[in-house]
Amino acid sequence: xxxxxxxxxxxFIRSIIEKDIAxxxxxxQVVTRFPPxxxxxxxxxxxxxxxxxxxxxxEFGGTTNLRFDDTNPLKESTEFMExxxxxxxxxxxxxxxxRNASDYFEQLYQFAEQLIRxxxxxxxxxxxxxxxxxxxxxxxxxxxxPYRARSADENLDLFRxxxxxxxxxxxHVLRLKIDMASPxxxxxxxTIYRIRHVHHHQTGDKWCIYPIYDYTxxxxxxxxxxxxxLCDLSFEDHRPLYDWVLDELNMNxxxxxxxxxxxxxxxxxMSKRKLKQLVEDKLVDGWDDPRLPTIAGLRRRGxxxxxxxxxxxxxxxTKSDNNVQLMVLEHAIRxxxxxxxxxVLGVVDPIKVVIENFPEGExxxxxxxxxxxxxxxxxxEMPFTRELYIDRADFREEANRKYKRLVLGGxxxxxNAFVIKAEDVVKDSSxxxxxxxxxxxxxxxxxxxxxxxxxxxxxxxxxxHGVPAEIRLYEPLFxxxxxxxxxxxxxxxxxxxxxxxxxxxxxxxxxxAGVEDRYQFEREGYFCIDxxxxxxxxxxxxxxxxxxxxxxxxxxxxxx
RNA sequence: UGGGGUGUCGCCAAGUCGGUAAGGCACAAGGUUUUGAUCCUUGCAUUCGUAGGUUCGAGUCCUACCACCCCAGCCA
Numbered sequence: 208x209x210x211x212x213x214x215x216x217x218x219f220i221r222s223i224i225e226k227d228i229a230x231x232x233x234x235x236q237v238v239t240r241f242p243p244x245x246x247x248x249x250x251x252x253x254x255x256x257x258x259x260x261x262x263x264x265x266e267f268g269g270t271t272n273l274r275f276d277d278t279n280p281l282k283e284s285t286e287f288m289e290x291x292x293x294x295x296x297x298x299x300x301x302x303x304x305x306r307n308a309s310d311y312f313e314q315l316y317q318f319a320e321q322l323i324r325x326x327x328x329x330x331x332x333x334x335x336x337x338x339x340x341x342x343x344x345x346x347x348x349x350x351x352x353p354y355r356a357r358s359a360d361e362n363l364d365l366f367r368x369x370x371x372x373x374x375x376x377x378x379h380v381l382r383l384k385i386d387m388a389s390p391x392x393x394x395x396x397x398t399i400y401r402i403r404h405v406h407h408h409q410t411g412d413k414w415c416i417y418p419i420y421d422y423t424x425x426x427x428x429x430x431x432x433x434x435x436x437l438c439d440l441s442f443e444d445h446r447p448l449y450d451w452v453l454d455e456l457n458m459n460x461x462x463x464x465x466x467x468x469x470x471x472x473x474x475x476x477m478s479k480r481k482l483k484q485l486v487e488d489k490l491v492d493g494w495d496d497p498r499l500p501t502i503a504g505l506r507r508r509g510x511x512x513x514x515x516x517x518x519x520x521x522x523x524x525t526k527s528d529n530n531v532q533l534m535v536l537e538h539a540i541r542x543x544x545x546x547x548x549x550x551v552l553g554v555v556d557p558i559k560v561v562i563e564n565f566p567e568g569e570x571x572x573x574x575x576x577x578x579x580x581x582x583x584x585x586x587x588e589m590p591f592t593r594e595l596y597i598d599r600a601d602f603r604e605e606a607n608r609k610y611k612r613l614v615l616g617g618x619x620x621x622x623n624a625f626v627i628k629a630e631d632v633v634k635d636s637s638x639x640x641x642x643x644x645x646x647x648x649x650x651x652x653x654x655x656x657x658x659x660x661x662x663x664x665x666x667x668x669x670x671x672h673g674v675p676a677e678i679r680l681y682e683p684l685f686x687x688x689x690x691x692x693x694x695x696x697x698x699x700x701x702x703x704x705x706x707x708x709x710x711x712x713x714x715x716x717x718x719x720a721g722v723e724d725r726y727q728f729e730r731e732g733y734f735c736i737d738x739x740x741x742x743x744x745x746x747x748x749x750x751x752x753x754x755x756x757x758x759x760x761x762x763x764x765x766x767x
Numbered sequence: 768u769g770g771g772g773u774g775u776c777g778c779c780a781a782g783u784c785g786g787u788a789a790g791g792c793a794c795a796a797g798g799u800u801u802u803g804a805u806c807c808u809u810g811c812a813u814u815c816g817u818a819g820g821u822u823c824g825a826g827u828c829c830u831a832c833c834a835c836c837c838c839a840g841c842c843a
Contacts, residue, residue: 216790217781244843279842335841345839346769380841390770392839401841420843444771444838468773468836479843521791523780525773528836532778535792545805552802579805611803620801655801664801729802758803 213516215262218524220465224263224435227463233434237269240433241295241302242424244276245287247479248494248501249294251515251536252470258519259467260437261300270303272431277309278423280407290494294502299512304431308423309409311430315418316370318426318456319381319400323362327455328399329355330365331382338380341387342395348388349395355384369402372415376402383422385451393448397421425449425464426456433462439469440526467524473533474683475500476690476697490701491684495739497749498684498705508681509725509735509751511547514540533683537752544725544733544751549577549584552622552666553713553728553748555678557596559670560643562627565593570672573652575623587716591624594670596712598731601665602643604632609761611663613643618656620664622729626651666729673712676746678734680707718743725751 215221228235239260243249249257264271273295277283295302322328331354333341343349357365369379381400389395399422404415425448428436442449443466453461469477476482477500485491485499494501497508505515518539522531552575571591578584601612601619613619618628631644648656655661684705690697717726725735732753741747 222783242843246843276843282842331841338841339839342839344769347839348769349839377841382841392770394770395839398841403841417841419841424843440772441837442843446771466772473778521779523791525780527773527780529779532792535779538792541804550802579800579802609803622801624801626801653801661801663803666802727802727804730804731802732804754802754804756803761803 213262213520214266215259215520216523219526220259220263220435220437220467220524221266223463223465224267227434228267236434237264237267238272238303238432238434239264239269239437240272240274240428240431242274242276242308242427242438243291244279244282245284245291246279246282247287247483248503249291250477250482250502251472251500251505251518252477254298254502254515255470255519255522255524256437256439257295257298257300258516259524261302263435263437269434271300272304272306272433273302274306274308274427274431276420276424277307277407277409278418278420280403280405280417283408285408290503294506297506297512298502298515306427306431307409308418308427309407311423311427312410312414312418314430315423315426316416319366319418319422320363322383322455323366323381324359325455326359326384328362328381328383329357330362330369330379331355331396331398332379335377338398342392343387345392351387352382352396355396366400369400369416370414372404374402376404378402381416383448383452385448391444391447393421393445394451397448421445421448422452425452425462426458428462428464429453429458429460432460436462436464438464438466440466441469442466466526468526468528470522471528471530471689471691472500472536473531473688474685474690475533476685478691481697484698485684490698497679497737498681506723507735507738507749509723509733509749510540511543511725514543517543530689540733540752541755544727546581548725548727548733550575550579550729551577551714551717551726552589552668553676553678553711553717553726553731553734554596554598554666554668554673555680555709555711555728555731556599557668557711558599558602558640558643560595560597560627560645560667562593562595562645562647563630564646565591567593569593570669573624589623589714589716590669590672592669592671595621595667596670596673597621597643597665597667599640602629602640609765612665613663618648618659618661620651620661621647622664622666624652624667625649626656626661664730666731668712668714670712672715674715674718674746676711676713676717676748677740678709678711678748678750679737680709680750681705682707713746713748717746720746727754730754 241260261271380398382396385394387395495503495507572588576586604615615629625647627645627647633642685700686702690700733751734748737747
């Protein structure tokens with residue numbers, strides 16, 4: 208994973224780091240961190256941040272810490288911590304140290320006392336509503352709280368009693384004394400501690416006051432010796448506060464916060480709130496639903512860590528708003544699987560074919576390469592029998608010249624096997640085709656028939672030897688490209704056809720398929736064994752992504 | 768009417784000290800092909816949000832304007 212082919216193309220963050228190293232800043236070291244709040248599952252947007260923070264450190268011989276930003280016990284849990292560790296590891300990254308912001312609660316507290324003693328922080332006893340009122344608006348300056356003038360001694364006493372649990376939630380908060388008239392709202396005496404009599408998943412009941420992100424994050428970074436603290440653009444106007452705290456505390460390590468724009472990806476939503484609702488309201492099958500942009504979902508869908516990393520590299524890192532097309536992600540996984548996925552034959556929407564001139568009961572073993580270009584992937588045998596399945600879409604009673612598949616009275620090549628000819632169609636009372644009666648040309652195995660040109664090749668599976676399989680086909684979870692941009696509620700924009708379950712047949716070699724094995728079903732797409740539901744006796748495949756489909760495009764053009 | 772950002776091809780994105788617009792995705796046209804896949808070849812911004820200015824020369828410097836995004840949690 209560490210090879211140079213995975214290096215990022217030029218970007219502004221790398222330039223900054225290169226300059227810092229050239230200037231001898233931080234003794235030439237690069238230490239980054241990835242600081243998720245354990246209140247949900249990681250998604251593809253986090254993958255962008257992970258690849259960047261870990262990637263930059265890796266590239267310059269540095270290290271990256273994993274730090275759970277667990278300052279709000281109301282929303283967090285160890286379950287989410289575990290999932291995040293698993294996802295990061297699966298993505299292929301190794302953190303140097305695992306920390307929790309809560310590891311620093313005592314130090315954070317002591318720093319707060321220091322700020323109080325230096326008259327840089329005070330206990331405010333205004334209510335939340337009052338604080339909001341006093342804060343002013345975007346265009347109007349705020350006003351000082353009447354409690355702003357409390358003496359350091361009084362503040363210290365109050366703050367200690369806050370810690371001791373003498374007050375109820377919301378009775379007091381600790382605020383930084385900066386500037387209520389600042390044009391930057393974040394600098395208008397931000398709250399840094401609030402009272403919350405709740406159990407914390409790491410510190411238990413030790414604390415009833417919890418520090419706020421802005422105060423916690425910069426100090427945590429400093430304590431860990433982080434050199435470059437990468438985060439998304441929403442924290443850009445928090446940077447003055449980040450710097451203020453470290454400066455006022457005289458911290459000897461002052462990391463540089465650098466912001467980049469978050470990923471916007473087509474046909475999905477990325478906000479934790481929305482993902483959480485989809486999961487909790489059972490609109491999807493858990494955090495790892497293959498339709499979700501979560502790392503766990505992409506994994507279950509069949510995406511590889513390498514493809515996700517490649518995707519993150521392709522989209523780049525900038526400060527500009529970006530709207531990335533889904534096809535970029537799809538291209539990344541196709542490119543990976545094109546080279547690595549063994550080819551097999553699987554029929555998603557089966558229709559029975561009887562080869563009338565092939566003896567009943569006979570089984571012919573036909574060799575098939577596992578990859579058209581990579582002999583090292585070996586070959587296997589496929590049983591050819593009198594009764595087969597082909598895909599419904601590969602037969603038409605009549606069609607024009609552009610249709611290169613099986614037509615009544617016409618011929619087609621069965622992949623890795625013989626040329627067959629459709630002689631007759633059997634339909635049920637409703638007119639639905641239930642069976643095709645065909646003949647095969649025994650002299651076409653591995654060679655073209657004499658004097659005729661067979662234009663098409665279709666895939667097939669032996670009806671008697673094929674293995675039934677559940678095949679899950681996925682479409683985008685939302686019907687519009689940018690659900691977040693719509694004035695409609697995103698729930699209303701969900702795609703009712705995002706999951707289609709098919710019952711098809713796959714060639715018998717697949718009974719040996721293991722969890723998360725990925726294959727190319729030739730002419731169909733890439734499929735992955737579902738890690739939750741597939742059993743050897745009941746195979747379940749997820750379609751990762753279809754093959755590029757030029758034919759579908761041609762058909763569409765003809766329709767219009 | 769406050770502050771902070773961003774504007775280079777349909778999308779993403781390189782563009783060093785100003786020297787005459789990388790690349791990827793997508794798209795189009797050919798070629799190879801027992802996957803309408805892959806692969807190969809070719810094409811695809813006289814123009815860099817707009818308008819002025821400086822300069823022999825500007826995406827890169829200056830000025831003004833326009834558009835879009837973020838910020839008023841005791842969330843992160």
